[in-house]
Amino acid sequence: MSKNIVVLSASPRKGGNSDILCDQFILGAEExxxxxxxxxxxxxxxxxxxxxxxxxxxxxxxxQNDGMGEIMDKMAAADVIVMATPVYFYTMNAQLKTLIDRTYARYTEISAKEMYFILTAANPQKEAMERTVEGFRGFTSCLNGADERSIIYGTGAWNVGDIKESETMAEAYEMGKNV
Incomplete structure (x- = not known):
C-alpha cells in the first residue's frame, strides 16, 4: 500500500548532510x-x-499567518513523518524546534503517524546524539499513536557533503524503501 510521506528537512543549508540523507530516504521511498x-x-x-x-x-x-498552517495540513494528512536535523550543541537545531513548538495549535491532528528521525553531527559517537533523540521522543510522546520506526545517526559529518562517504547513505535509502 502506497503511503503519503512528509520529510521535514531542518538543515539550514540545501545540500547539507542531513538534507542529503533526506534525499536518500525519499529516493528509496519513491522507488x-x-x-x-x-x-x-x-x-x-x-x-x-x-x-x-x-x-x-x-x-x-x-x-499568526505564516507557512506553518500549510505545513500542519501536510503533517496531519501524512501517513509517515520524517524529521531531520543537524545536531547543534547536542540537540536539534532551532528551525526544527520552532516547527515543533508551532504544532501546539493543532498537534492533536498529528495522530497515528509512523515517525522516522534523521540526525547528523560532527561528533563520531552515536551516543552523543541521544539528547537529540530524546527531544524527538518528547515531542512524539505528546502525539496520539505516534510510532517511532527508525533512526539514522549520521556521525562524523562536519563539512558539507561528508555524509556522502558514510554508510548512512545506504541506510537512509533502505529506510525509505522499507517504509
Missing part, C-alpha cells in the same frame, strides 16, 4: 511506490510560538 514530499524549513516562514493561546479558544487556528 518503493510511496509519495514523498520534502519540506525544506529554511524556505518557509515559521515564526516562534508566542504563547498567546488564541489557538486553544478557536479550534486550532493560530493567530
Amino acid at each position: 518503493a511506490g510511496h509519495k514523498a514530499e520534502k519540506i525544506f524549513l529554511r524556505d518557509k516562514e515559521i515564526n516562534y510560538c508566542v504563547a498567546c493561546d488564541t489557538c486553544q479558544g478557536n479550534g486550532g487556528k493560530c493567530a
Whole structure:
C-alpha cells in the first residue's frame, strides 16, 4: 500500500548532510511506490510560538499567518513523518524546534503517524546524539499513536557533503524503501 510521506528537512543549508540523507530516504521511498514530499524549513516562514493561546479558544487556528498552517495540513494528512536535523550543541537545531513548538495549535491532528528521525553531527559517537533523540521522543510522546520506526545517526559529518562517504547513505535509502 502506497503511503503519503512528509520529510521535514531542518538543515539550514540545501545540500547539507542531513538534507542529503533526506534525499536518500525519499529516493528509496519513491522507488518503493510511496509519495514523498520534502519540506525544506529554511524556505518557509515559521515564526516562534508566542504563547498567546488564541489557538486553544478557536479550534486550532493560530493567530499568526505564516507557512506553518500549510505545513500542519501536510503533517496531519501524512501517513509517515520524517524529521531531520543537524545536531547543534547536542540537540536539534532551532528551525526544527520552532516547527515543533508551532504544532501546539493543532498537534492533536498529528495522530497515528509512523515517525522516522534523521540526525547528523560532527561528533563520531552515536551516543552523543541521544539528547537529540530524546527531544524527538518528547515531542512524539505528546502525539496520539505516534510510532517511532527508525533512526539514522549520521556521525562524523562536519563539512558539507561528508555524509556522502558514510554508510548512512545506504541506510537512509533502505529506510525509505522499507517504509
